[in-house]
Amino acid sequence: MNINTNYLNLNESYLFSTIASKVREHAQANPAAEVIRLGIGDVTRPLTPAVVEAMQQATAEMAAAASFRGYGDEQGYGFLRQAIAEYYATKGVTLHEDEIFVSDGAKSDLANILDIFAQDNTVLIPNPVYPVYVDVNTMAGRNIVYMHGSADNDFLPMPDDTVQADVIYLCSPNNPTGAVYSKAQLRQWVDYALARDAVILFDSAYEAFVQDDSLPTSIYQVDGAERCAIEFCSLSKTAGFTGTRCGYTVVPHALVRGGVALNKLWLRRQTTKFNGVPYVVQRGAQAVFSPQGLAQAKTDIAYYLENARIIADALEQLGVAFTGGRNAPYVWLQCPGGMNSWAFFDALLEQANVVGTPGAGFGANGEGFFRLTAFGSRENTIEAMRRIAACKLMKT
Ligand code: MLT
Secondary structure: OOOOOHHHHOOOOOHHHHHHHHHHHHHHHHHOOOOOEOOOOOOOOOOOOEEEEEEEEHHHHHHOOOOOOOOOOOOOHHHHHHHHHHHOOOOOOOOEEEEEEEEOOHHHHHHHHHOOOOOOOEEEEOOOOOOOHHHHHHHHOOOEEEEEEHHHHHHHHOOOOOOOOOOOEOOOOOOOOOOOOOHHHHHHHHHHHHHHOOEEEEEOHHHOOOOOOOOOOOHHHHHHHHEEEEEEEHHHHHHHHOOOOOOOOOOOOOOOOOEEEEHHHHHHHHHHHHHOOOOOOOOHHHHOOOOOHHHHHHHHHHHHHHHHHHHHHHHHOOOOOEEHHHHHHEEEEEHHHOOOHHHHHEEEEEHOOOOOEEEHHHOHHHHOOEEEOOOOHHHHHHHHHHHHHHHHHHHH
């Protein structure tokens, strides 16, 4: 028996587990401290009335023999896939229902999708970015090539013709930097992928936060993307589903590699390894896409974006450089006085009882940066920024 030694190449724990355990230790050592958590991007607004009502009704259905449901449809219930297709139609994107796969969230699918790709593919990953992309490819022992984001390219790395890649992860709006690719930039990525027969894995988990109408919210808004991209989205941040769990993955029929439709491979994978999202949750998800549900979700998104504005204003007054926060729920700031990001994390926790996420946790290029989330309550966001402004640390 041999273990998968690729696991030995990972950091000892997942970024957000490391943060949670540091915060637990701090709280134990300082029981009176009122810690404000702006670290992991976990929502604080409750599920909206449209969602709750739909889930209550679905629960009642499950309680009666005549309306009870067991195993659901393979790719997710038709009612939800139809609602998602209609949502895409409002973006000018036409999807067939069987191109949509309902999932328990983007994270799992962004990892599981690797099952359908050969082991010897080279994977291109932005740096900094959501750490799951790197971790899951490290677990699988795949060759990773990084593309570098920095203030010089607004944290939006562009294709480099000298780099050969088979699988490309893109995240827009970006976690952690809040940067958003323009349509012209995505056009270049699609052209690069098509020229190489590569596949783009496009994480659009934060698409609902895009306010600027000229920015794309789906890669399929770029012609030809249906021949080279798989899109992953989630209701976690759009509609407060971090604990409820529902997302979806789009695998277009036109996406064919080695003569095989990837949609067929993914269907085969999912039907074998996944039994779907609970009926009650899928009814709640359907309600997110109703006119009422969309309006209620929009109100919560506006609430979080107002938090982002409060964070941004406070940083501006402190003279701290930052990006993000306008079309994304994250603000990405430069650590003061050239501090390294874990040292800044420790000092902020110690001096202000405020938790953020060290940029280095998102890749080497995140060193010297720090992420604050806008997903806190208004009260906590204001208080956190007051404490940060008062901190000795910020005066270095
Ligand atoms: C984050 O804080 O980056 C996200 O909450 C992580 C996630 O969505 O899994």
